Amino acid sequence: MKKAIFLIFSMTLCFSCSEDDKAIDTVVEEIERGAILRNIDRISPNFLRTDVQSAFTVVLEEQDLEEGGIFDFVRLYLQYKDRTPENGDLSASEIMLKDIPNTDFQTGSNGLPVGTVEVVYQEAIEAFSLDAGAIQAGDQFELRMEIHLTDGRTFSTENGSASIFTDACFFKSPYRYVINVIDTIPADLFTGVYNYEIVGDQTPSPTSGVDNQGIVTITTGPTSNVRRTSLIAEGLEFTIAGEMVYPKIYQSLNLFCRNSAFHALTGPDEQNFGLIDLTDDTVFELDLVLGYEGWGGTGNFDTPQTIKLRFSKQ
Template sequence: MRKLKIYILLAMGLVTAMSCSEEKIVDEVLQTVERGLVLRTVANLSTTYNLLDPSSTFGVTLEAQDSEGGQLLSEVRVFAQFVDNTVVDDNDLSSSEAQVATIPASAFSEGPFGFPRADLIVSLSEALTGTGTDSGIVDGGDAISFRLEAQLTDGRVFTNRAAGTVANGSFFSSPFAYSAGINCIPVTPVIGDYELNLTDLYGDGWDGAFITVTIDGTDTQYTIAGGSAASFTISVPDGTTELVFTYTPGAFEEEHVFELLAPSGETAAAGGPGPTPGEIVLNICS
C-alpha cells in the first residue's frame, strides 16, 4: 500500500511539473510570437468572369482581424495575373503579376462582429488592362488569379508568400489568394439547334429529375422516362429574347448526367453525376 501511495504521489508530481512546464511554454509563446493579421473571406460576391461582358466582376467581402480588432490595417494591395489555360502549340500567353487595385483602411467599415469589412471588386476589363493582357487572346477556360497583400500601420506586410501568414485555406478562411474563371456566358440567346444528351448511370430513367428549357416564356421539360440514355434537339429560332435551361433534381441523383451541345458543336454545359439544381449557366465561345 505504501508503494502504491508513493507511485501516486510521483505521478501527481509529474503531472504538476508537466502542467507548469506547459504553462511556461504557452506564456513564452504568447510573449514572444509576433502577431499579424488575417483577411477573412466573409462572402463570395461573384466568382466567374463573363468573357462576353467586360464589365462582369470578381468580388469577395473581406474582414480584417488582428490583435487590435482590425485597427492595425493600413491598406490592402491587390495583384492579378492572367492565366492562359487554353495554351495552343506550347505558346503560353499568361501574363506577369501586376498590381491592379488598392483598398485603403478608410474603405473598411465596422462589420456585425466589430471587425472592419470591405468589398473587393475587380471587373474583367480592369483585370485585363492592369495585367497588360489583350482581350483578343482570352478564351473561355482561362482565368485571372488574385493575390492580396495586407500592410499594417507598422510597415509589416502579410500575404500568401510571407512566413507566418495563414495561407491557402485555413480555419479563418484567409487564403490571401483567389482564382476567377473566365467563361463565355451569352448576354443574348444564341440561336440554332442545341443537342441535349441525358444519361442515367443505373439504366432505369431519371427518377423524377428533368431539365426545363424556357424559350420566350414557353417551358418544355426533358427527361429519361426509362432506360439509360435519351437525346433531344432543341431549336432556338431567330428573334428569341429569352433562353433559360434549368435542372430540377429527383431521386438517386448520383445516377444523373447531362451534356448540352451548342449550335457551334462545343459543349455549352454539362453536369453530373448529381447535377447542381437550378439555372444551368451556358458557356458558348464560338
C-alpha cells in the same frame, strides 16, 4: 509539410468558434501576432468572357491584434494564365494592380473592418494590355492579396497555415483567389448521380479518405458553372471553364481545422486539367492534387499527389 512562417495554430489549442468570436485571438506565433482577411462572402468568383463589366467580388473582414486598429491597406496583385495557348501563349507574370485603403472598410457586426474587394474584367484586361478577343473561356487570372499594417508588417500567402487558407474553417483567409474566365453553361449540365473511379497509376493514400471508386451526387454551386460533390470531407467544388475542369484551391481534405499540423488540403494540378465535352455530360474527368502546395498533413502526403477522377453518369 509546409510550416506557417508567421501564422500558426498552437499545437495544444482546441476551441469552437462562433460568428462573434474574435478569431484572431486564437492565431498565435512565437513572437508576434498576425493579420488575416476573413472571407465573408464570395459574391462573384469568375469573369464572364463576353461581358467586360463582369467582376470578381468578395466581401472580407480584416482581423489583427488591435481589432483593426493597426490596419493600413490591402494591396492587390494580379497574374494572367493563358490556359488556351493555341493562338499564342499570352501568360503574364504577377503585377501590382492597386491598393485598397482602410477607409474603404466599414465597421462590421463583429466590430471589425469589413470591405468589398472588386476587380472588374475590363480592369484586368487593361492591366496586362490584353486583347479581349484573344482571351478564351478556360483562361485564368490569379488575384493575391497582401495586408499592410501601420507598423510596417505585411501578411500574404507565405504567412498562413492550412486551417487559415481554407473556407472550410473559421478563418477563411486564403489571400489568393483564382478567377476563371467562363462562358455560362446550363444549370442542369454535369449534375446528378455519377459513378467515379480513379484512373491511371496513382492510388491515394489510405489515410486520405478518398476511395478508389464510389457513387456521388453532383449539384450546382452558389454561382454559374460551379459544381459540388461530397467526394472529400469539405465537399469538392470545381468550376467548368470552357472545356476544362478546375478544382477550387485550398479545399479541406480532412477537416482538421483545430490542428494545422494534421490538416491536408486539395487543389488543381498546374499541368493537367480534366477535359469536358460541353455537348455530353455523361462522362468527364478531373485532376485533383492531394496535399496541394505541400499542405499534406503529418504522415499523409510527403509530396503532393495528383489523382485523375473519371465521372460516369448513372
